[in-house]
Amino acid sequence: MENHYSDIELLQFYKDNGSLGFQRLVIQFQERVYWQIRRLTKNHQDTEDVMQNVFIKVWKALPKFKGESALFTWIYRITFNEAHTFLTKRNKIRSVDLDPPIFENKLIVEGHSYTGDEMEVIMFKAIDSLPEKQQHVFRLKYLDDLKYKEIAQLLNMSEGGLKANYHHAVKKIEAFIRHY
Amino acid sequence: MSKEDNILNKLKKTEKVSVPNDYFDTFFSNLKLNENDTSFIETLPKNNKPEVSTEFFETFLTEILTKLDKPKKGKIISLKSILISVASIAAVVSLLFLMTNLFQTDRIVEIEYNTEEYLAFVDLDESDYIDFIIENNISIDDEIEELDEELLYELYSELDTYYYEL
Numbered sequence: 098m099e100n101h102y103s104d105i106e107l108l109q110f111y112k113d114n115g116s117l118g119f120q121r122l123v124i125q126f127q128e129r130v131y132w133q134i135r136r137l138t139k140n141h142q143d144t145e146d147v148m149q150n151v152f153i154k155v156w157k158a159l160p161k162f163k164g165e166s167a168l169f170t171w172i173y174r175i176t177f178n179e180a181h182t183f184l185t186k187r188n189k190i191r192s193v194d195l196d197p198p199i200f201e202n203k204l205i206v207e208g209h210s211y212t213g214d215e216m217e218v219i220m221f222k223a224i225d226s227l228p229e230k231q232q233h234v235f236r237l238k239y240l241d242d243l244k245y246k247e248i249a250q251l252l253n254m255s256e257g258g259l260k261a262n263y264h265h266a267v268k269k270i271e272a273f274i275r276h277y
Numbered sequence: 278m279s280k281e282d283n284i285l286n287k288l289k290k291t292e293k294v295s296v297p298n299d300y301f302d303t304f305f306s307n308l309k310l311n312e313n314d315t316s317f318i319e320t321l322p323k324n325n326k327p328e329v330s331t332e333f334f335e336t337f338l339t340e341i342l343t344k345l346d347k348p349k350k351g352k353i354i355s356l357k358s359i360l361i362s363v364a365s366i367a368a369v370v371s372l373l374f375l376m377t378n379l380f381q382t383d384r385i386v387e388i389e390y391n392t393e394e395y396l397a398f399v400d401l402d403e404s405d406y407i408d409f410i411i412e413n414n415i416s417i418d419d420e421i422e423e424l425d426e427e428l429l430y431e432l433y434s435e436l437d438t439y440y441y442e443l
Contacts, residue, residue: 239318257301
């Protein structure tokens with residue numbers, strides 16, 4: 098990641114100059130936020146709408162941010178809430194082309210056959226069952242294909258800790274899928 | 278106790294063994310895992326991510342800043358709707374007032390009075406009125422049907438008093 102700033106640096110930028118600090122925050126996190134939303138909305142158009150709502154909310158809430166979690170974790174929670182609110186309100190009849198599932202069709206897992214859509218649903222349920230930190234690590238590593246170094250910067254964690262979290266997450270998800 | 282303290286104090290400890298600085302940070306990554314120990318999850322074939330133009334992320338920031346800079350539009354209040362509401366409420370209140378007044382026309386006691394007599398006692402107070410009745414020997418029996426019981430009682434009491442005083 099180019100020009101990655103730590104949370105402390107970003108917050109200092111914001112404190113010195115609100116607008117400039119916010120701009121750097123948007124540049125740093127926009128792609129991560131985008132893919133999180135798109136995984137739920139399944140199309141670019143809706144993702145764009147939700148993304149705007151997310152960053153407007155971030156702008157309004159930033160003065161109240163207490164630093165009890167990493168900035169990315171905080172922004173992720175806002176993203177999650179906004180995306181789900183949007184999906185609840187959105188018209189179910191969509192004329193937009195939806196993205197294909199994450200997984201290819203006709204998967205054979207532990208002797209069972211699944212379509213790509215089915216496996217995606219099961220995977221998301223499995224991820225939701227994890228503790229929050231493991232959820233973030235797993236999504237960023239498995240779904241977004243980020244390197245441990247990049248994830249460590251986002252979540253303010255050590256790489257060793259990340260690897261341990263990811264390993265535990267994988268084992269839990271395996272068990273979830275087997276028993277589903 | 279003090280004996281034990283003395284013993285402990287006398288014991289000389291050697292320096293704690295040192296551990297390399299980043300040992301625990303790199304511990305996990307240095308673990309030699311079984312090569313076959315790869316999760317089936319990591320072998321699941323995935324579709325390619327949808328493509329997003331790089332322009333989108335370049336222009337997104339500008340769009341957001343433009344939205345945040347835009348002043349909020351003032352609300353336009355429709356006078357028409359307010360006038361209609363006020364007029365409706367006024368109409369209902371007037372109607373209710375009218376209806377309650379219409380039903381309050383009872384209890385008008387119609388007493389037929391001789392015009393002269395009426396004119397004669399219209400300015401009288403109560404005691405004068407009683408005196409007038411007695412002096413003129415007016416029978417109030419015909420008129421008593423509509424009169425209040427209390428007033429009747431008072432009239433008769435006055436009459437009685439008058440007769441007792443005679």
